Amino acid sequence: MSKLWNIAVVGATGAVGEQIIECLEERDFPVGTIKYLAGAGSADQILEFKGKAVMVEELNQDSFSGTDIVFFAAENEISREFCPFASKAGAICIDSSSAWRMDSDVPLVVPEANPHAIAGYTRKGIIANPSPxxxxxxxxxxxxxxxxxxxxxxxxxxxxxxxxxxxxxxxxxxxxxxxxxxxxxxxxxxxxxxxxxxxxxxxxxxxxxxxxxxxxxxxxxxxxxxxxxxxxxxxxxxxxxxxxxxxxxxxxxxxxxxxxxxxxxxxxxxxxxxxxxxxxxxxxxxxxxxxxxxxxxxxxxxxxxxxxxxxxxxxxNIRKGAAINAVQIAEILIEKYLK
Known part of the structure; x- marks a missing residue:
């Protein structure tokens, strides 16, 4: 049995977050547990993953314990503040905002073009998703x-x-x-x-x-x-x-x-x-x-x-230009770097 990975989605109630969740389901990503995170205004909503109810939790600094991969689908300020906490907790961040894209220590990846760049995730524990x-x-x-x-x-x-x-x-x-x-x-x-x-x-x-x-x-x-x-x-x-x-x-x-x-x-x-x-x-x-x-x-x-x-x-721009690209990055990450 292949390894399962504990996933979190920050901004789960937004357009990109919802599409990432859908793509994880459709592509049968090996999810162990999944956590939906959002701001206080969206907390306590009930969403689903593969037919099972998942409650949206309020995002905070301690949200990432036990998580392997975190998909960030939120505003720049959220990514700048919380990616370091996720990395410190041992998770790898795949960020769809523009917060980290031009950071020289963060790989900016389109899997069809530069999948080799994913290897650079070890520098900060962050991989950036380009603009759609x-x-x-x-x-x-x-x-x-x-x-x-x-x-x-x-x-x-x-x-x-x-x-x-x-x-x-x-x-x-x-x-x-x-x-x-x-x-x-x-x-x-x-x-x-x-x-x-x-x-x-x-x-x-x-x-x-x-x-x-x-x-x-x-x-x-x-x-x-x-x-x-x-x-x-x-x-x-x-x-x-x-x-x-x-x-x-x-x-x-x-x-x-x-x-x-x-x-x-x-x-x-x-x-x-x-x-x-x-x-x-x-x-x-x-x-x-x-x-x-x-x-x-x-x-x-x-x-x-x-x-x-x-x-x-x-x-x-939402599906291919954000969600699919992010999930493809995660697929390469677990296949080649996190075995």
Whole structure:
């Protein structure tokens, strides 16, 4: 009988936490005990794991005794405060916030791209999950980078409101309902209305004019790919509930044809090629929602540069872009490092 592991999920009542729990069930992760943790306002709720009731406990410094792996699906401040307590208790943290991503002692991992980096968990007992937008871009570009070496990336993202969790989903739903009824619309989660609108601000602006999300796309990609690729990004919220879309332009050192790129994407782990323009088949959020793969299509040459390609990349930002990536990290961790 394979070993069972004691698991905790911090932020179990949130959108990402709920999806992590679902993925652990579906992928039959070898769970011994499971503990659901959240803030005081969510404590005492009753959730389930494989048909059995599990009460949500209030998160505190002593929550991690006897736990092997802790999935953090909470705000940055929670991860910064409580990951060290979990590590001190002997647990390994897999954190989906941005709190630890650029820490040089914390591996930032996309299993399809740099699974070897997981070995670095021993330095702080923490493994960081990249941002969903970075995950899907890296999964799509890694096979192309391995073949032809990417020099430059220009990416524009069209991001679902679930990037802000349940509160973003609820706000868009409420705004659409109000507008259809001719009622006033309030915006509290985002600085402007997201219903029937595009909002070119994902995160706060930095002194350089780029938002946090745009800088994450650049910095996280370079760390994961272990390459000094030139990257510029524009991130936009669109009125979609689930599924980030990305228009990606790459310039490579060696030439790679669109046909070759399709071949590489078609057999790459974590990717699904959806590219039949004549039959109007291409990646869309409505088809990627609830799926585990990154959908890649609209692959075509960019004739404005010597070695250029354009791609359209879509993935479920909650499931693939957070939960599946985190659970895949845990699967590699127990298979290769915690035997």
């Amino acid at each position: 937008a970075t995950i899907q871009m890296v999964v799509a570009l890694k096979p192309l980078h391995d073949f032809a070496t990417i020099k430059r990336i220009v990416v524009s993202t069209y991001e679902a409101v679930s990037g802000a969790g349940k509160k973003g989903i609820d706000e868009l739903h409420g705004q659409i309902t109000s507008m259809l009824q001719g009622l006033p619309v309030d915006s509290e989660v985002y600085p402007h209305r997201t219903a029937f609108n595009c909002l070119p601000q994902v995160g706060v602006f930095g002194d350089n004019g780029y938002t946090e999300e745009e800088m994450k796309l650049a910095n996280e990609t370079r760390k994961i790919m272990e390459a000094e690729i030139k990257i510029t990004a524009t991130a936009v919220f669109v009125p979609v509930f689930y599924g980030h879309s990305e228009s990606i332009n790459i310039e490579t050192q060696a030439r790679i044809t669109a046909i070759k790129a399709m071949e590489l994407i078609g057999r790459a782990p974590g990717c699904e090629l959806v590219d039949d323009a004549f039959n109007q088949e291409y990646p869309m959020p409505i088809n990627a929602a609830g799926q585990d793969l990154v959908h890649v299509g609209r692959i075509r040459q960019d004739d404005s540069v010597e070695n250029g390609l354009n791609l359209w990349v879509v993935a479920d």
